Amino acid sequence: MNQSRPAIHPIEAPPIPDPTPPGVAANNNNNQNLPWMKDVQGMPGTPGGLALRVLQFMFAVAALCVMVTTNDFTSVTAFCYLVAVVILQSFWSLSLAFVDVYALLVGRCLRNPRVVFLFTIGDGITSTLTFAAACASAGITVLIGNDIGNCAQNHCTKFETATAMTFLSWFAVSPSFLLNFWSLASR
Amino acid sequence: MNQSRPAIHPIEAPPIPDPTPPGVAANNNNNQNLPWMKDVQGMPGTPGGLALRVLQFMFAVAALCVMVTTNDFTSVTAFCYLVAVVILQSFWSLSLAFVDVYALLVGRCLRNPRVVFLFTIGDGITSTLTFAAACASAGITVLIGNDIGNCAQNHCTKFETATAMTFLSWFAVSPSFLLNFWSLASR
Numbered sequence: 370m371n372q373s374r375p376a377i378h379p380i381e382a383p384p385i386p387d388p389t390p391p392g393v394a395a396n397n398n399n400n401q402n403l404p405w406m407k408d409v410q411g412m413p414g415t416p417g418g419l420a421l422r423v424l425q426f427m428f429a430v431a432a433l434c435v436m437v438t439t440n441d442f443t444s445v446t447a448f449c450y451l452v453a454v455v456i457l458q459s460f461w462s463l464s465l466a467f468v469d470v471y472a473l474l475v476g477r478c479l480r481n482p483r484v485v486f487l488f489t490i491g492d493g494i495t496s497t498l499t500f501a502a503a504c505a506s507a508g509i510t511v512l513i514g515n516d517i518g519n520c521a522q523n524h525c526t527k528f529e530t531a532t533a534m535t536f537l538s539w540f541a542v543s544p545s546f547l548l549n550f551w552s553l554a555s556r
Numbered sequence: 557m558n559q560s561r562p563a564i565h566p567i568e569a570p571p572i573p574d575p576t577p578p579g580v581a582a583n584n585n586n587n588q589n590l591p592w593m594k595d596v597q598g599m600p601g602t603p604g605g606l607a608l609r610v611l612q613f614m615f616a617v618a619a620l621c622v623m624v625t626t627n628d629f630t631s632v633t634a635f636c637y638l639v640a641v642v643i644l645q646s647f648w649s650l651s652l653a654f655v656d657v658y659a660l661l662v663g664r665c666l667r668n669p670r671v672v673f674l675f676t677i678g679d680g681i682t683s684t685l686t687f688a689a690a691c692a693s694a695g696i697t698v699l700i701g702n703d704i705g706n707c708a709q710n711h712c713t714k715f716e717t718a719t720a721m722t723f724l725s726w727f728a729v730s731p732s733f734l735l736n737f738w739s740l741a742s743r
Contacts, residue, residue: 445703447695504688505695508634516632554741
């Protein structure tokens with residue numbers, strides 16, 4: 370009865386100190402816990418993004434190949450411009466395709482704000498230039514084919530095909546640009 | 557020497573109690589205090605936005621007036637397309653200019669997500685069409701002026717002026733589109 374018994378007095382564990390003061394926590398939370406939109410297919414580092422880059426590259430190279438097989442494209446400024454632009458577009462898309470392949474292989478996320486900013490600027494410039502080249506070529510192709518009706522002396526079909534390929538390349542660049550821009554804005 | 561003197565003991569003011577628990581505060585902060593980007597000049601309902609709309613309208617109407625004064629613009633499909641597009645652009649810009657004037661007069665905010673979505677879609681479509689028309693006309697103007705060198709029979713100066721006005725209209729539409737898109741993404 371009078372033996373001493375061990376008595377357990379539970380004590381609360383001391384709270385783990387918060388490294389950031391309460392006032393700063395709310396702001397940091399906004400940047401660290403809810404920083405960025407979800408991984409939408411088509412954004413850099415996703416299989417959809419890689420597919421878009423490959424499509425951009427393929428259509429740009431197809432436009433280039435078709436246009437350079439016409440021997441008289443150098444006589445029209447717009448067609449020379451188209452050739453220059455699809456070369457730029459193909460190099461840009463190929464570079465980013467390699468980046469996407471690397472990101473997919475090592476499982477790396479490309480959600481860095483600076484990287485996304487760079488991709489957005491690059492996609493914005495190349496998509497604008499590609500669309501401009503496609504529209505200028507389309508205007509001249511319609512002029513030669515319909516308004517003048519001089520397809521006997523010109524490679525109307527090849528010009529049309531190259532223009533269509535450039536438009537398709539632009540169609541593949543636009544989602545990349547819009548998704549990158551959206552991702553940048555919704556940080 | 558021994559007189560009693562009043563002694564002042566400053567005490568700290570009690571902290572004002574936080575109505576929300578710390579865990580909830582961070583999440584609510586993200587939705588309630590930082591919901592939408594700030595009122596950037598150029599967005600709908602701001603004086604900058606109204607100025608952009610007026611510029612878009614003025615340049616589109618200028619392009620239309622210059623183009624229709626040439627009596628042979630109907631012989632080129634791209635020039636007819638340009639006329640159609642700048643009519644659409646001027647109507648769209650004028651409508652949104654009226655909306656901006658209304659919003660400014662009654663002090664109403666146009667930050668409604670549906671309204672911004674509608675403006676973004678409209679600006680995206682009209683800016684793409686306007687840019688396409690400008691590029692097609694530019695391609696043909698360069699073809700007539702430089703590649704063929706047939707300015708004696710054509711109104712090269714008027715075609716160039718109309719094209720330049722259309723490009724300027726597009727330059728004024730682009731910030732509206734990008735700001736609306738940014739605003740929509742950063743909700």
